[in-house]
Amino acid sequence: MLEIKDLHAGVEGNEIVKGISLSINKGEIHAIMGPNGSGKSTLAKILSGHPAYETTAGNITFEGQDLLEMDAEQRSIAGIFMGFQYPVEVPGVNNAEFLRMAHNARRVNAGEEEVDPLDFDELLSEKMKMLGMEKKYKERNLNDGFSGGEKKKNEILQMAILEPKLSILDETDSGLDIDALRIVAEGVNKLRSENNALILITHYQRLLDYIKPDFVHVLSKGKIIKSGDKALALELESQGYDWVTSSN
Amino acid sequence: MSDEQNSVSDLLEDNQYKYGFTTDVESETFAKGLNEEVVRAISKKKNEPEFMLNFRLKAFEKWKTMKEPAWPNVHYPPIDFQDISYYSAPKKKKQLASLDEVDPEVMRTFEKLGIPLDEQKKLANVAVDAVFDSVSVATTHKKKLMEQGIIFCPISEALQDYPELVEEYLGTVVPVGDNYYAALNSAVFTDGSFVYIPPDTISPMEISTYFRINTEETGQFERTLIICAENSYVSYLEGCTAPQFDTNQLHAAVVELVTMDNAEIKYSTVQNWYAGDKETGQGGIYNFVTKRGKCAGENSKISWTQVETGSAITWKYPSCILQGDNSSGEFYSVALTNGHMQADTGTKMIHIGKNTRSSIISKGISADHSSNSYRGQVKVGKNATNARNYSQCDSMLVGDKCSAHTFPYIETANNSVQVEHEAATSKISEDQLFYFESRGISRENAIEAVISGFCKDVFKQLPMEFAVEAQKLLTLKLEDSVG
Structure with missing residues (x-):
């Protein structure tokens, strides 16, 4: 469904994403984790088509179409949904x-x-x-x-109405208390199907207690340094990001 | 980013000022300049009764002693009033007996503007008076209105047919020496509309005047007088456009409204005069207008709704004098400025009678290099027991080179009065538009949604077709200003 190949990207001339490759099929849930400044949110901005962010190398295809040639409106129509960290x-x-x-x-x-x-x-x-x-x-x-939690719930409502093929949820768990987190996660789970796919971008593993990923990727300094399954997220939780960033 | 925006606006041909064409008609135009002879000549040309000539001469004497107001927050080079022609009319051989005798070019002009005037095509539910430069060229549905005793005709015609009515009311709301431009208008106005609604009559259709300035270097000075007698109602619409010229043209109108006991006038304007070149600011209309209504009777009401999207400079304060007890005044305004436009607009609510109420909803939208000022006065006299006013003045900024100003003045001489004033400033941001786009909604629809949301309280006061048109107009004008 989504194919990212050797993506280099950044903002205002600073390269932040430095060679990411990732392949996502329908029915899959991928979690992308990483410390602050690892390039998570730049990746999210690039996928959403934010005009301030630019790709310097690599390519992205969505269902065979060149995603980077599409503007945000076309991406949405094509079936991509971006759940924003800070909805305006x-x-x-x-x-x-x-x-x-x-x-x-x-x-x-x-x-x-x-x-x-x-x-x-x-x-x-x-x-x-x-x-x-x-x-x-x-x-x-x-x-x-809206409160932070209400905004995030409203993003999920939009997702429910738009029925996207691929949803990217950027730090959806940030700023949510445990009850709000549960409600949002339950909503996301209800919208899952074998025909759609999900990318969860998150700093903490707690969201993954509610939405179980098939794959976990750890991002550091603009690159994926480790990929694994749900166990990887738990290990990150107990050992901290230093564990992967230093062992790499 | 700007590349993307350009491509959006390039797709929209309509983004140009589409009314900027001129019509080639043979006109009779006075030589430039203003003196007593010109004032007398206008009066003579119109074959006016003597009171009218005296009214003009008195106004002209006043005007000579007055100075252009310096207080508005607008800037322009001095106007040479001797470099303007004060009369221009499409040439005709004799008095027109029917529309068939109107210059077909003039008829086509109005049709091109969406105002068909001939009997077959005229708008079914709106009576239109079409004013071309200095004169009224056609008025539709006159007969049908007359069946109910409603008089709707050019004011020049009213001076012939109903001189006593005109004499009774003209200048009673806006006196000849009220302000510089009103005095000028009183001296040299050439046409405009006259409406009289007799007692106990609800006008069966909207009444409207459509103003078109065609000739370069001609000023348009029209005069509108609307009288609504006891227990009557009328809704009146006004629209305006002008061709694109590099020079500035002066439009100095006066509108007077009078309501008797339990009567109501609802006056709506969509103003889209040519605003000058968007990049250089060259050309465009100077729109210096005095609009005022007097609620003379008890329980009467006057409501002004305006959508101002054009003119190089706008100086305009549609006001209400709330003289009758329990009378009410309303002012709903959307003023958009872009390019190098300057607007200083607002209202005055003068509370004189007891239990008088007024509300002011003003929405200013500024984009590009423009300047947009709201200026409003609420004045409550000592006998206006229990008067109430509510004012809300919101500004929206588009980009960071424009400015918005609010000048509220409140004066009360009575302790039982309640006056509330609220103001807010917001911005239409790139982030908001991106949010819409990321949900598959086009930039154009996003701007329309944000603007119509901002202007909702005003648009809902407009007649349906006007509201739709106003919304489209604002969206088109802002299309390439956001960013």
Whole structure:
């Protein structure tokens, strides 16, 4: 599904990612872990198509298409979802209306008719029920005045509406207390299927107690220095990042 | 980043000022310059009753003693009032008996602007008075309105047919010497619209005037007078465009509204005058306008809604004099400035009667190198017991070279008064747009959503078609300014 080959990338001329290769198939969950400054969030920004970040070498393909040639809008339409670490607040834009715009953008692209607010409300209510979300998420403005936990839940609601093929969750666990973390993780688990794939970018292994990865990759100084299964994450938890970074 | 934005705007041909064309019609234009002879000539040209000539001459005498206001937060080189022509009209041979006699080029101009005037194509639910340079060229649905006693005609015609009505009300809300531009207008105005709604009448359709400046170096000085008698209601729309010229053109209008007991006037404007070259700031309209309504009767109401998206300079404060007890005034405004535009706009709410209420919702959007000022005055007289005002003035900045200013003035002479003022400043950011894009929503739709969210409280006051048009207009204007 996603193929990253010898990716070099950075921001404002500083190379931060220095040769990452990674292959992700449908149905798989990959966790990318690493200390601060290891290049995790640069990788996430590159995958999302953030215009401030640039690729200097290597390539990325998504279902055979050259991902780096696509802008953020096209990537989303193609089925990639980015769960942001810091979702922005957009006062004045109703959350339900925003979700309907996003949903309709996909439908229009697929040559289908736009869904009107009433029909969309049914779909939205169904997804919110599945995720156990309160009604306020429909009524409020997009992330406006949301707490950290509410913003992350709202990202998962967007993911549920957009039904992406590949989701990248960037530090989704940061800033969440244990209850919020559990709710978010349960939501993500409900959205899993054998047809979609997930990349979890995280500093701590605690998220992985709730969402079980098939693969764990440790990133340090812009490179993957170790890959393994869930056991690797547990080992990192007990020994710290020094254990892998120094033994490498 | 900027490459990406350019490619977006390149795709949108509409991004240009699409009303910038001129129409080739034979016009009768006065030589440039202003003196008493010109004032008399205008009055004579229009075959006006004597009171009108005296009104003009009085205004002209006042004007000569006055100075251009220096307090607005706008900057421009001095205007040479002797370098402007004060009258320009498409040439005609005789009095027009029907629309068929209007110059077809003029008719086509309005059609191109989306305002068809001929009987077959005219808009079904809106009566239109089309003003081309200095004169009204066509008014639709006149007969149908007259069936209910509603008078809707060019003010020049009203001076012929209903001189006593005009004489009774003209200058009662905006006196001839009110301010520099109002005095100038009172001396030299050439046309505009006149509306009279008789008692106990709800106007069956929207009434509108569409202003078009065509001739270079002509000033447009139109005068609008709307009177709404007891228990009546009218909704009035105003639209404006002008061709693209490198020189600045002056537009100094005066609008007066009067409401009697239990009457209501709702006045909506979408202003899209040519704003000058976006890069250099050259050319564009100077929009120096005095708009004021008087709630003369008890329980009467005047509501101003404006969407200001054009003009090189805007200087405009649609105001309400709340004279009748329990009367109310509203001001809803969206003012967008981009390129090198300057706007100093707002309102005045003068509370005189008891239990008078006013609300002000102002949304300023500044982009590029523009400057956008809100200036508002709430004045409560000593007899205005229990008067209430609520003001909310929000600014949105797009980019970091523009500026937004808020100048609220509050004066109260009565202790039972409640005045609330809220203000907020926000930014439309690249991060917000990226967030939309990463959900598959185009940049254009994202800007539209953010702007319409910001302007929601104002747009919902506009008639439906106007609201849609206003929203599109704002989106197009901001398309390549965000970043």
